[in-house]
Amino acid sequence: MTALRPLIASALVLVMGCASGGIGSHIQMAATTASAAHKASRPISDEEEYYIGRAVAATLISQYxxxxxxxxxxxxxxxxxxxxxxxxxxxxxxxxxxxxxxxxEVNAFACPGGLIFITRGMLNAVNNEEELAAVLAHEIAHISHRDGIGAIKKSRWTEALTVIGTSAAKQYGSSGVSQLVGIFEGSIDDIVKTLVVNGYSRSQEYDADKTAVAYLAKAGYDPSAMKSFLNRLASKKKEADGGMLKTHPSTTDRIDNVSDSIPSKTAETGGLKKRTDRFKSTL
Structure with a gap:
């Protein structure tokens, strides 16, 4: 997180500097505040999401x-x-x-922008490549749904606009920038806290499970692997405690929710054998 401070600060200095002092400063202040409001109200771009995800990933790696x-x-x-x-x-x-x-720990994390982490404990928990693909498909679904970005508290954007728009921030640039850096660092903390401590909402997890089943089918994997993995996770509750079970809805509820989404057609047998052999030879 410390490495991000100069980057965040530089960007904010440019924004706040445009609104400080000189002829027409009031006009510039209004324009800057309007611009900041527009940026805060529009969706975060893919590039911005990626760099936020990198910061989240750096925080995760410091813990794992x-x-x-x-x-x-x-x-x-x-x-x-x-x-x-x-x-x-x-x-x-x-x-x-x-x-x-x-x-x-039996766990996996999806950082905004496409960075996905899986623990060694999770690799030990899956029984074949189909189940590994199911776990990864669930995390990819969180990225597709932009659930990580949604974890940033709206209050942080409002707070950032308030700081940018105050005369104190313009008059005392360094303190204003410092305050803003803290706000945007807090956005990263919001996501990390959601991933590691609180978890996503029940509806987000259920949606990710159902979406993952669709991804598996399209990719040629056996979509029933999602259910078989969840069944195994439920049977190993003690081993999984403190990981995925801590931040996800009950495994039984997830199984009930996803069962109707699983099509009857399974993966082609030849491909399944090849993937199973590949999994065994690698792990």
Whole structure:
């Protein structure tokens, strides 16, 4: 988070500097405030979402170190990219990237912009490539739905506009900038808290499950893998405590919610065997 402060501060200095002192400063102040209001009311761009996601990822990595295993990481990205290409958002500003966290916790995280993390504990919990794809499809669905960006409190944008529009911020530039940096850092904290502590809403999780089933079917994976994984997760409740079960709705409710979305047609047998063998040889 510290590394972000100069970048955020520089951008805010430019915005606030345009509204400070000199002839026509009142006109400039009005224009700057109007511009800030417009930017706060419009959707966050893909580029902005990516850089917010990078900041969120940096915070996660400070809590969960990365697992350095090229073979596993390459395989994870192979599966993840195969699913993402059949999602509602197949392309992001800088592409999808999948990484493994060195934690026994059974969990996975989707950062805004296409950065997805899965724990070693989660890799141990899935039984085959179909189930791994199901977990990744669920996280990709959160990115497609922009659930992470939605976690930023609206009050932060309002607070930022208030600071930009005050005479104190213009007269005492450094303190105003410092205050704004804290506000935007808080936006990152909002997302991290949602991912790690609070979790998304029940409806967001249910929607991500159903969307994941559709992605699996389009990508040629067995969509019933979502249900089989959830059944296994329910049977291993003790091992999963403190991870995904802490931040998600009850596994039984998730199974009930997603069951009707699973089509009767399953993945082609030959492809299934190939993927199963690939999973076993890698893990």
């Amino acid at each position: 170190p990365l697992l350095k295993n090229k073979k596993l990481n390459d395989y994870l990205n192979q599966v993840g990219l195969a699913v993402s290409l059949h999602s509602d958002k197949p392309y992001t500003y800088a592409g999808y990237h999948f990484s493994i966290l060195a934690s026994t």
